[in-house]
Amino acid sequence: MTRVCHALGFLMHQPPDTLNTMVEHQMGRLLQIIDSYQMPLKYLNSYQDCLKIHVGFSGVLLEELLSREVIDACRKIIDIPSMLNGYRESKNVEIIGLGYSHPLFPLIPAVDWDAQIAQGREIAREVFGHEPRGFFPSAKGFCPQMIPILKKYGYEYVILDRSAVKPKVKEAVGSCCGHDRYSSIGSLLYRQTEIGAVFISNGFDHLRAGDSPTKLPEALPSRDGASLAAGQQDLLIVDWLVIDDLIGRKISSLPEDCEFWEGYFSPYLEWRYKSAIAPRSVLLRELVPEMKMRPPLTLQVENICIADFQENGHFASIGRCSPSERKRAIEEVWRLSQQYHEVRSALLQKADRCLSHGQVDLADLLERVQKWLLKSQTDCYFSEEDESWAAKVYDNIKPALILLKEVKRQVW
Template sequence: MPEIFHALGLHMHQPLGNLDLLLDTNRWEAEQILLAYERPLHFLKRFETSAKFHFGFSGTLLEQLADPLIQEKSKGIVDLGAMLAGYRELPNIELVGMGYFHPVFPIIPIEDWEEQLWLHKQIIERVFGKKPVGFFPPEMGFSMEMIPYLVDAGYSYVIVDSVHIRNENGQPVTPYKTYWAEWKGKRIAIVPRERDLSNAQQSGMDPVWFSAEAKNKTKSVMPPVLITTWTDGENGGWFRNLSDGANFWGYFFAPYVEKKYSGEGIDTVFLSQFILEYPPVEKVEVSTGAWNVGSTSGYDFSQWAGSAAQKQALKEIYKLSATYWQRAKAGGSTSDLEFRQKLQEVRRLVLQAETSCYLFWGDSWLPQLYELIERAYRVMP
């Protein structure tokens, strides 16, 4: 057994329409982002038998990457069709689910959770031919009430930020183990994301430093030891840098994996494999919260619902969702094709309006959210 198991993960997301916009208005940024999606293939093929990695792709990102118009515009940068096929063929990646439109689940209507989950799972299976086994909540927004929905959708584990996990006595737990949590009779494995080392993964780190830091942090932890680091995979200069000598994959990942052969005692692992071999034994409670992003700590949802404008936008989302469900139930038995088509269009607009980015970026993006809401009311049968 290695001294430490390391579960590496990246979160990939673009709100609907963003790639098309960037390709038209800021092609240089679009190129950096698209190459950040393609770059992992080269390194994971190189270390196909020696490294394991996790990826979460939002439904809206996959919809854009598979769009023939986006693929045509991206020619000369990346062959997106070949890229998706490359991910499909990689044997050393584990895919995780999210929500199709990347919502912060605890702050959107609970009535919309199920469809966000199932739509995302369907596109993962369609694009990659694989079922996601674990779940990475968008923005790491998690609440215990989500557990039955995740279990019913077929997920066996969920990654949450380690700062939110407490044992049954209310005390913090080590982030270097897996746990289990239960809600309304449904149980799921809880995987803590190690916040400090994930921060380092996001901003840039040296493989020698990481190995030493990982061992120092876990020296008093009884084996098996698991470190889970998870970050965005296309944001920031560290991941977008076109020089492999100065980005995550070339500067950190390749030498990190190669170091393993010299007896470093750290081995990459699939979370599903680790949980199967070392099932969690301790029950925990997870406080509702998110990850640390922007200037916020993740102990609340102030990044998405802190301002008066954000709170009002959320009220409008709830109102629209309630109106949709009212109309859907009222017309549940109708055979009117036009009614059903309009209702389906409204449904998609409701779910799209729940995309976290519109709330995250506040005043500059809220007009896009209101445009979706207004379109939904115009179409509403």
């Protein structure tokens, strides 16, 4: 008999300084957002016997959730430290790593990938007490060149949309997924470095309006649905939900008046709790050994959309099809990155001289510049249709440039 398993993940992310700004101007909205972050935990406490979840917080969001201003503003209604500790202590939660500011990795300089991955992992470890084993890149923002960096920091698998993976030879993505067990897991290879892969199926999105939650396995795309009907292999459904999309709203396939948590998720869990044939909840870390057993799919670089500069310094690949304001903002992020790394390299070469400037800690100044740089690379600045988002990138670039100017003044 075919066994159906369900891996469910929730993504929590806000652009830099969003929550702190809401403390002053949108307190109601702030409480609504924080309450949405504790919703998975509420259901987890009620359905401990049949629910396991994955949770990923971006580094910039965790920093705000740890800020005294946000904690104090919400304290009378929501205990943020208690919420974070709930995720930390639960055995039914797997913490997933994100980039520090959840960037679109192909869109930012590769020289900044290491810091994005390292700092996102470090703050997750500090807050939740666990080393994340899985990594979720923003949207379809994955490049095979990321694999060695992910492995360097201890990641064992990456969670992807199938369309984000480009094989080096003419072979289907499914060729790295065995036919004895789950078709949604596999292994990827780039320059002798291998990492596990989990492919999102988004079963919830394939439900039709009015469908019962019991229809979830049957609603999958034909690739997985056919395998299930034929009983060829066990089926793993991988759903990844953005918490912000669920605030008082529905997922795309549900009826207009159907709120997600009470209108769909609660009945779904009730069915799973009572039914012997309902999907079994799993954590992806349990499947890492199976990922390692799969023949790896060798990836190519040529077809991956990687942002870069031409010799004249103008933004190339993605910029050609981006609105003008977004393109200009991306170019400024690249220029800031170039300036930061040039100054950092120069300081390393002049270490003795820099140490003589005892009044100002130049290393601390550079660290602050890097923080602003990484924040400027937040995904929504460049992925939202509203071009006003692109203008927000300068809120991070301007203070970084001021600090860089101070560093140069101290040394040169």
